[in-house]
């Protein structure tokens with residue numbers, strides 16, 4: 001796992017970029033920033049068919065590739081992508097339980113936990129997405145994230161690394177990240193639930209310059225996950241300044 005004293009960051013392009021645009025984005029934005037991206041152990045979560053070409057485009061850059069989802073099953077299931085295949089094509093991480101998948105496909109906490117366990121068995125680090133869907137008081141949001149996280153820690157051995165992404169559904173694609181005090185409550189609850197596990201914690205949802213610094217004022221966050229900010233040269237540069245400048 002990455003050095004715990006250095007922030008960590010990653011992005012997911014969801015279904016936003018196809019093959020040609022993904023290559024353009026990697027060559028015009030990621031590679032010119034490779035040194036600073038590598039310094040925060042950056043990886044790009046991509047649709048499955050883009051993993052192999054992206055690995056080649058990113059070769060030698062220090063930037064990793066990761067998947068946005070994985071099958072829970074390890075036996076034969078037509079159309080599924082197993083964790084062992086993701087590991088074989090060079091993924092270091094895989095996202096499980098993104099809010100959009102929990103919403104669109106009805107993914108339950110138990111299914112997400114099985115996916116995290118499958119990832120872990122294959123040597124991947126599961127990026128476990130947790131968070132409330134609609135706006136809630138901080139204590140209720142913390143309770144939702146705790147239930148989601150508890151299912152995963154029950155399924156993954158404590159020595160295996162986990163990366164928790166607190167990403168409230170209401171913040172995704174919005175204009176405002178979670179309030180730092182609110183997020184701090186959730187972080188505190190997640191640290192409690194995962195005590196004894198090898199876990200790190202990042203925030204995602206409308207991350208823009210300044211968000212990481214404000215979050216760190218109210219909680220010991222390990223980093224931030226970028227959505228739109230990773231596809232905007234100015235925003236990416238500013239967020240990287242923040243992440244790579246010692247506090």
Ligand SMILES: O=C(CO)COP(=O)(O)O
Pocket residue numbers: 012167171172173174204205206207225226227228229
């Ligand atoms: O869902 C996200 C990344 O997976 C968040 O996206 P935004 O940062 O664009 O809100």
